[in-house]
Amino acid sequence: MSAPRLAPDWLSVPTDPNALVDGVWPARAERADSGSLRLNGLDAERLADTFGTPVLVLDEDEVRDRARAAAEAFTAAAERHGTTARVYYAGKAFLSTAVARWVTEEGLNVDVCSPGELAVALHAGVEPTRIGYHGNNKSAAALREALDAGLTSINVDNADELRRLAAVATGPVDVVLRVLSGVHAETHDFLATAHEDQKFGLSFEDATALAAEIAAYPLLNLVGLHCHIGSQIFGVAGFRESAARVLELSIQLGGGQPLPLLNLGGGFGIAYTAADDATELPELADAIVDAVAEVAAEAGVALPALAFEPGRAISGTAGVTLYRVGSVKPVTVEATEETGTRTYVAVDGGMSDNARPALYGAQYSARLAGRSSDAAPTLVRVVGMHCESGDIVVDHEYLPGDVHDGDLLAVPVTGAYCASLSSNYNHVPRPPVVAVSHGTARVIVRGETIADLLARDAGSDEGKDEPVLTGEGTA
The missing domain is CATH 3.20.20.10 (Alanine racemase)
Structure with missing residues (x-):
């Protein structure tokens, strides 16, 4: 029997899972000779090393x-x-x-x-x-x-x-x-x-x-x-x-x-x-x-x-979010009388920096950003780190079958309604937004830190300087 069709009809197996689809990526995105992704003249790994991950890179x-x-x-x-x-x-x-x-x-x-x-x-x-x-x-x-x-x-x-x-x-x-x-x-x-x-x-x-x-x-x-x-x-x-x-x-x-x-x-x-x-x-x-x-x-x-x-x-198309891959887990999925494998690729962000898939089933694509690979494409689902089964970043995609812990992953078309809808779910700090232009990168929205989250927690300093309301007595 043939393998089950776990992917939707609109998603075909790519001949090259490293290729950047026209119209989905910023016009200045490209593969360098080394195989890594370049965004407006800047290597994706350098961007990730400098600004951390996740990071929303916006092509000015x-x-x-x-x-x-x-x-x-x-x-x-x-x-x-x-x-x-x-x-x-x-x-x-x-x-x-x-x-x-x-x-x-x-x-x-x-x-x-x-x-x-x-x-x-x-x-x-x-x-x-x-x-x-x-x-x-x-x-x-x-x-x-x-x-x-x-x-x-x-x-x-x-x-x-x-x-x-x-x-x-x-x-x-x-x-x-x-x-x-x-x-x-x-x-x-x-x-x-x-x-x-x-x-x-x-x-x-x-x-x-x-x-x-x-x-x-x-x-x-x-x-x-x-x-x-x-x-x-x-x-x-x-x-x-x-x-x-x-x-x-x-x-x-x-x-x-x-x-x-x-x-x-x-x-x-x-x-x-x-x-x-x-x-x-x-x-x-x-x-x-x-x-x-x-x-x-x-x-x-x-x-x-x-x-x-x-x-x-x-x-929208100006934004690319970079994530670092963590756990990679093949899961056997039953479809009618057949079985198949979907590989879950977990990244260090998720619905806190892109709520659209969880809100209304928005579809995205993804590519390895730190390298290219000759491995055969495998069906993956890119998921986040949050305590929700609906914490899906990319529902259906083909990535090289050797995707592994530590890889850098890029999700395009995140320049609209991602940062705007971001949250601190699970007390995850919101990522920075970094603008790139002609080989230069700069922060235009600062990323949050754990210290920023604690600073808003009035219980951590006994609520000093916050208004206090007391009762006016009982009848």
């Missing part, structure tokens, strides 16, 4: 290239149709002061959705008028802080938020309403954000009512609508259908002409494995803007100004 030039390409592509596509495009980097993908500076220097604006992200963007020197503010539960204090900092436009998610904004506004504020188009992206339920039964946005009926309420506030001005249909979306069909529906509402609210701004969000898919066929940003920009322009022409109206919010499409 890849981020800059993609930011510049996005700005140029959407701007050019909009100009061909007689309008403008404003492109925001979605900071939730990964934000630091360095990244905020890179993307704004290359022509992007920055989208934030919390007081912390706002503080990082402002600390990086981003002009307040170039910051968009999202989120479904912005407090009065957060809104006041944003307006005091100089933000002039706020994306409003619901009626309570609108009323908080009206209460704290002391000058004119542009309002963009987030609406639900009802278009369901072909993605995981946790990533789809335009269907009705979830926390984001307003139904068209509620948005219409809220637009009338906005008109009653002298300092608030409704300037547009926003819709985000999900994340990791391939193709343009969903964007076209969503745009058609939202544009119809915009025309209604604008009294026969669209409101000045239509923000179609982001969610543009990138390749995580060889099975993914991602559309490059210039082609994607042309297709989306052409589709929206067609919708506007069918409605007989001028195309409004457009806005887009790519996040992972800017930073």
Whole structure:
């Protein structure tokens, strides 16, 4: 009998398990003559020796290239149709002061959705008028802080938020309403954000009512609508259908002409494995803007100004996480009437530095980083060090069969939603983020230490300098 198919259909046995798949790795990643992985001119083993493992290596030039390409592509596509495009980097993908500076220097604006992200963007020197503010539960204090900092436009998610904004506004504020188009992206339920039964946005009926309420506030001005249909979306069909529906509402609210701004969000898919066929940003920009322009022409109206919010499409492919291999354990797996072997490769990180596989089954790939090997490929599952059976870093991959304790392993496409979602589960310190550019590496986010974790533990110093609340007596 033949061996069982333990790997998914999309994963084929590679002819060379050392090869770096195009589109999955940063453009400047390569194999050196020695067989080791080089990231923008730097040997992976040297990076690991210098900064420790795990370490998230972020290619600065890849981020800059993609930011510049996005700005140029959407701007050019909009100009061909007689309008403008404003492109925001979605900071939730990964934000630091360095990244905020890179993307704004290359022509992007920055989208934030919390007081912390706002503080990082402002600390990086981003002009307040170039910051968009999202989120479904912005407090009065957060809104006041944003307006005091100089933000002039706020994306409003619901009626309570609108009323908080009206209460704290002391000058004119542009309002963009987030609406639900009802278009369901072909993605995981946790990533789809335009269907009705979830926390984001307003139904068209509620948005219409809220637009009338906005008109009653002298300092608030409704300037547009926003819709985000999900994340990791391939193709343009969903964007076209969503745009058609939202544009119809915009025309209604604008009294026969669209409101000045239509923000179609982001969610543009990138390749995580060889099975993914991602559309490059210039082609994607042309297709989306052409589709929206067609919708506007069918409605007989001028195309409004457009806005887009790519996040992972800017930073995702720029990131590569380096791990050190520890235990390697072949496990016999029964499949129907046959048996096979899956090799579990444990590394010194896991779900604390990449929660996406555990959250929604995200797929990744991996390669040996410290060497190449002539050994035949073997099916592996890369797992972390945490006390969870779901602590999986790479669910299915083929690595050389001689992978062993001490090997350096590289997992690409970790530049988005890995550092952002990182945690201290099992009291594991979060790893550093190291930027590489033209043969130089520098820390842009410091890694944590055990001392950092203990410093937050108030019990270790009897809670000195912390507030204490005592009872006021009993009845």
